[in-house]
Amino acid sequence: MFEISPSIRxxxxxxxxxxxxxxxxxxxxxxxxxxxVGYGDPEAEYWRLINDVAQxxxxxxxxxxxxxxxxxxxxxxxxPRDLTKCVADQGKYIALCNHRGTIINDPILLKLDEDRFxxxxxxxNVLFWAxxxxxxxxxDVEAFEADVSPLAVxxxxxxxxxxxxxxxxxxxxxxxxxxxxxxxxxxxMLARSGWSKQGGFELYLMDGTKGTALWDIVREAGQxxxxxxxxxxxxxxxxxGLLSWGSDTDDDTNPYEIGLGKYIDLDVAxxxxxxxxxxxxNANGAKRHQLGLVLxxxxxxxxxxxxxxxxxxxxxxxxxxxxxxxxxxxxxIGFALVSRDIASGDRVEVRKNGxxxxxxxxxxxxx
Amino acid sequence: MFEISPSIRxxxxxxxxxxxxxxxxxxxxxxxxxxxVGYGDPEAEYWRLINDVAQxxxxxxxxxxxxxxxxxxxxxxxxPRDLTKCVADQGKYIALCNHRGTIINDPILLKLDEDRFxxxxxxxNVLFWAxxxxxxxxxDVEAFEADVSPLAVxxxxxxxxxxxxxxxxxxxxxxxxxxxxxxxxxxxMLARSGWSKQGGFELYLMDGTKGTALWDIVREAGQxxxxxxxxxxxxxxxxxGLLSWGSDTDDDTNPYEIGLGKYIDLDVAxxxxxxxxxxxxNANGAKRHQLGLVLxxxxxxxxxxxxxxxxxxxxxxxxxxxxxxxxxxxxxIGFALVSRDIASGDRVEVRKNGxxxxxxxxxxxxx
Numbered sequence: 016m017f018e019i020s021p022s023i024r025x026x027x028x029x030x031x032x033x034x035x036x037x038x039x040x041x042x043x044x045x046x047x048x049x050x051x052v053g054y055g056d057p058e059a060e061y062w063r064l065i066n067d068v069a070q071x072x073x074x075x076x077x078x079x080x081x082x083x084x085x086x087x088x089x090x091x092x093x094x095p096r097d098l099t100k101c102v103a104d105q106g107k108y109i110a111l112c113n114h115r116g117t118i119i120n121d122p123i124l125l126k127l128d129e130d131r132f133x134x135x136x137x138x139x140n141v142l143f144w145a146x147x148x149x150x151x152x153x154x155d156v157e158a159f160e161a162d163v164s165p166l167a168v169x170x171x172x173x174x175x176x177x178x179x180x181x182x183x184x185x186x187x188x189x190x191x192x193x194x195x196x197x198x199x200x201x202x203x204m205l206a207r208s209g210w211s212k213q214g215g216f217e218l219y220l221m222d223g224t225k226g227t228a229l230w231d232i233v234r235e236a237g238q239x240x241x242x243x244x245x246x247x248x249x250x251x252x253x254x255x256g257l258l259s260w261g262s263d264t265d266d267d268t269n270p271y272e273i274g275l276g277k278y279i280d281l282d283v284a285x286x287x288x289x290x291x292x293x294x295x296x297n298a299n300g301a302k303r304h305q306l307g308l309v310l311x312x313x314x315x316x317x318x319x320x321x322x323x324x325x326x327x328x329x330x331x332x333x334x335x336x337x338x339x340x341x342x343x344x345x346x347x348i349g350f351a352l353v354s355r356d357i358a359s360g361d362r363v364e365v366r367k368n369g370x371x372x373x374x375x376x377x378x379x380x381x382x
Numbered sequence: 383m384f385e386i387s388p389s390i391r392x393x394x395x396x397x398x399x400x401x402x403x404x405x406x407x408x409x410x411x412x413x414x415x416x417x418x419v420g421y422g423d424p425e426a427e428y429w430r431l432i433n434d435v436a437q438x439x440x441x442x443x444x445x446x447x448x449x450x451x452x453x454x455x456x457x458x459x460x461x462p463r464d465l466t467k468c469v470a471d472q473g474k475y476i477a478l479c480n481h482r483g484t485i486i487n488d489p490i491l492l493k494l495d496e497d498r499f500x501x502x503x504x505x506x507n508v509l510f511w512a513x514x515x516x517x518x519x520x521x522d523v524e525a526f527e528a529d530v531s532p533l534a535v536x537x538x539x540x541x542x543x544x545x546x547x548x549x550x551x552x553x554x555x556x557x558x559x560x561x562x563x564x565x566x567x568x569x570x571m572l573a574r575s576g577w578s579k580q581g582g583f584e585l586y587l588m589d590g591t592k593g594t595a596l597w598d599i600v601r602e603a604g605q606x607x608x609x610x611x612x613x614x615x616x617x618x619x620x621x622x623g624l625l626s627w628g629s630d631t632d633d634d635t636n637p638y639e640i641g642l643g644k645y646i647d648l649d650v651a652x653x654x655x656x657x658x659x660x661x662x663x664n665a666n667g668a669k670r671h672q673l674g675l676v677l678x679x680x681x682x683x684x685x686x687x688x689x690x691x692x693x694x695x696x697x698x699x700x701x702x703x704x705x706x707x708x709x710x711x712x713x714x715i716g717f718a719l720v721s722r723d724i725a726s727g728d729r730v731e732v733r734k735n736g737x738x739x740x741x742x743x744x745x746x747x748x749x
Contacts, residue, residue: 018385018386018407018408018409019385019386019408019409019410019411020408020409020410020419020420021684021685021687022410022419022687023628023629023686023687023688023689023704024410024411024412024505024628024629025410025411040385041385041386041387042385042386042387043386043387043389043391043392044386044391044392044411045391052387052389053387113510113513113514113517114513114517119510138391139507139510140506140507140510143480143486143506143507143510143511143514144510144511144514146480146481147480147510147511147514147515147518148514148518150480150481150655151514151515151518151519152518159633160633261390261391262390262391266526266527288517317388318388319390320388320389320390321390322390337390
């Protein structure tokens with residue numbers, strides 16, 4: 016396509032030089048930072064994630080730190096998921112909603128301490144949001160972007176790689192739990208986490224000058240296990256039914272529409288942003304729901320860069336929000352965000368740039 | 383550099399196809415949209431702006447519309463510039479500040495009507511901010527991103543081009559004032575505005591399907607005047623002392639530090655976000671100020687992509703926030719954001735990637 020011109024507006028990750036050395040071919044901007052999205056052999060990168068292990072620069076998952084006496088109070092105000100049982104060293108996947116109940120980010124919350132939290136964010140400005148709510152509610156919290164950059168290690172052999180570096184205790188780390196560790200003088204939080212269903216860890220680098228050093232430690236430890244570079248993998252995440260906020264959501268999407276109702280606790284306090292609107296949605300039923308979609312035909316298509324209309328009997332019923340060739344299903348698959356009266360098993364038309372492709376709706380995940 | 387991978391996260395402008403046809407070479411992401419930043423001959427594009435006229439795709443200046451009974455009240459709450467005398471069809475350059483007085487965007491406000499405004503924004507998420515304040519204050523306003531995309535026509539011959547399309551009345555349009563017009567069925571707001579000091583207009587396209595049509599109308603009308611494609615010009619804007627929010631500002635910059643004190647009215651109501659903090663800054667004096675900086679040497683340097691430290695007598699006194707070769711001054715110039723005890727005329731050292739370049743501070747603008 017086209018070049019990204021060097022700009023102060025798109026920051027480089029602490030792992031930037033390491034990814035260049037590893038042969039990175041392209042980036043997308045995400046949270047005002049460059050995220051690697053390929054090293055030249057997409058299919059090999061996919062199978063490495065499925066069968067072995069890969070290391071990903073996901074520094075773009077910026078950490079918005081909430082710090083101060085009211086940090087816990089603010090964290091709860093920002094999400095309609097009950098956090099009362101969340102303890103230090105534990106993480107939770109949460110939805111941030113606005114006052115209308117629209118989801119505006121879906122971070123991992125990491126509870127560092129009673130008065131200190133990180134929100135490991137998707138691609139939207141949570142900093143402005145958190146500061147506005149903090150100030151308008153008169154809370155005693157400092158919200159800022161911390162110098163913390165995750166490196167993901169994902170795949171079935173991630174346990175072996177991380178155990179080789181930190182010891183066998185890591186095999187017992189529970190999902191979304193984390194622990195402060197240090198390796199060769201590099202401070203980091205080690206979490207069992209990551210945006211794939213293949214298992215793995217995220218190493219939250221806490222010193223932005225040590226990116227190459229950490230990358231190389233992981234690369235060396237991973238050699239016996241066939242590690243290689245990769246990035247959040249579109250094919251795997253679609254097969255696994257993982258949401259991409261901002262790709263699969265629009266300015267009117269609430270958590271119930273996209274399978275996140277299980278992360279919403281409607282009995283949180285009334286001062287939680289969006290909970291009142293979400294109670295109404297829950298009572299009346301969401302207008303849309305998210306399903307899988309398998310397109311007819313067996314030749315690989317290019318990934319989407321826009322939403323396509325889904326039509327049934329001449330009526331527009333929603334959108335296909337992503338689409339990709341599945342290497343395991345050998346079909347073009349994607350997510351559908353459609354009217355509630357359209358169900359799994361229904362046949363639909365997808366209108367792509369004037370052409371029509373037929374497909375069948377199904378339940379998520381695909382695999 | 384590297385490729386931008388196609389992604390749903392970086393939207394294409396309504397003028398995208400037209401800029402591709404015009405030979406665009408690179409983009410930067412800005413407000414989750416691709417902004418063209420060059421057509422292959424930077425110096426020719428610069429002189430075209432200085433001597434003739436250029437047309438720019440600045441659709442990335444998204445319009446956040448505030449609509450509803452409390453829209454005027456919200457607009458005033460969002461900025462410490464007094465808007466009481468602003469009337470319909472008038473625009474104003476405003477600073478948006480957070481509760482600490484930090485500038486978080488510097489849009490043009492366009493007053494469409496008593497209960498309808500656009501904020502033509504720089505590169506930050508004003509939508510989240512406006513919605514948070516609206517809901518927390520209980521105001522009756524809808525805030526949303528409108529389908530409006532500016533096309534800029536800039537340069538000394540812009541008057542002639544725009545008059546050729548719309549008539550000679552446009553020559554009398556006052557700075558930042560605008561008027562609703564239509565050309566060949568394309569609805570737009572025509573404003574005397576634009577991010578250069580060479581004069582010109584912005585055509586706020588109000589139908590995203592008509593981008594190529596509007597681009598071509600301007601291109602055809604501009605032929606007798608030597609029009610060509612361009613983009614917000616780093617060299618010209620630095621020479622002219624124009625601020626670039628997010629490039630020349632950091633997470634702690636207030637309007638007084640960057641020459642925007644004249645747009646701050648401290649006698650606005652106490653409920654205006656940030657005014658209390660700004661009164662304190664004004665009373666105590668800002669810690670930093672913005673100056674120009676002329677570097678020694680006469681060989682062109684590459685534009686900055688990070689801030690460089692400025693050092694005086696071994697003490698770090700601030701940052702050089704941008705830098706570019708000036709085609710008119712034949713020197714490398716930029717902006718300095720430095721401690722108040724450092725003054726115009728002072729000699730300074732700039733630490734660039736381990737090297738030291740000397741320079742002299744001066745007043746802005748350069749030209």
